[in-house]
Amino acid sequence: MSSINELEDMDKLRGLSWMVALSQGLGITMVVLMGVWLNTYMGGFAWDGSGKEFNLHPLCMICGMVFLYGEAALVYRVFRQTEKLKAKIIHGSLLLLAFIAVVVGLVAVFQFHNHGHITNMYSLHSWCGMTTVILFCLQFLIGFLSFLLPGARPSIRKFYLPIHQFFGGAILVLSLVSVISGLDEKLIFKLKGSGYSKLPPTAVIANVCGLVSIAFVFTILFIIQKSEWRRKSSEEEENLSIHFRALSQGSDTE
């Protein structure tokens, strides 16, 4: 029986491996397309308040809120044998990198707007994007306090975990909404409607980048929602938490 179970497990994990490989291919394609689009067709990068500084906005946001965020979501599926605390540190570190990219991306767009006397925060894209970033920061903070610091009670962790998982997916979806509306908006501003409608290479590459980002996000969502591919260590984690709590309570009363 045991060897049959092991074979079944290997079979399941083979499916996971293929999906993770697909997600990596899509993620890298998405970032490369975005980089090539901005560098070759949109004037490249600089830090001078011009359109070249603006170009850092889509690059940083897609690297941070989509690619690195998606990678962080996969950590518990990919690092299955790694000690839980180490997996949490990898998850948190990837999100910290994402957060840094987001800060640079937001500074770039606000500086570009202020430099060119363009109003901030009026478009639906900006409203969605800011909602996404605020939810991401809240999720990051509450996740850190609940799961990485040893103080939180197991009952609180158990209550918060499904909420953390739901908002994890929801924030990735909101990032996708922001990416697609942002790409569309930028192409209309840059090419005007009439230029965009002729589908020059710059429009085609950005549209394709949008479709690839949709495929990347749905591949990540498919992997994380599939219950068979979840890491089987919630019991271990709970036992460890209780152990930690017992230790810390012990040291409190000593």
Next chain:
Amino acid sequence: MSSINELEDMDKLRGLSWMVALSQGLGITMVVLMGVWLNTYMGGFAWDGSGKEFNLHPLCMICGMVFLYGEAALVYRVFRQTEKLKAKIIHGSLLLLAFIAVVVGLVAVFQFHNHGHITNMYSLHSWCGMTTVILFCLQFLIGFLSFLLPGARPSIRKFYLPIHQFFGGAILVLSLVSVISGLDEKLIFKLKGSGYSKLPPTAVIANVCGLVSIAFVFTILFIIQKSEWRRKSSEEEENLSIHFRALSQGSDTE
């Protein structure tokens, strides 16, 4: 023990009731905001190839691909005691209404473009929207063949069900991506960047409609992903399918 279980079930279902009530409030607000925006601020409706015909496009798409589609997704959570086949017919009927709304919405935008000599299918919004509609039609057709017609094998239904459920959520997310990018695009075309940035009432109402549609979609996704709120009758359904198959095979050989 039984009464404790019943109390627990009632407690769980009370949470579901509140979330369903919230989703209905958000869904109705979303449709009303869209209707008021198009009727009062965007010139109203007509079927004459003008901008008034275009206005039927966002109204039909949000009614079909977001509101009715979301309602259809809730059927198995809300009609818990209804016979499974009846629940399936309600689910399919709501999706049929959604499909009709989508067809009217697509005809409206293509006629408006053709009448005004505007190119079709160039923007990222249109690429996402068309991808959404094609996936919706495929899902509708395969779902109908697999779950509503009695011919499909239980093993095929069991294999396809999680795929149907995943794509169900994915298509709703893609609809949201299309709604937000479409609203943003329309406001830029109509008001130009400089007019939009002053946030006149027409821009505020459309932006708020976008945020409400995000809240509606995430409420629906929260309800359908929560395993405790799933209908407990997959076994009954399978038994019924086997019964149906036995009957139909019996009549084949008679």
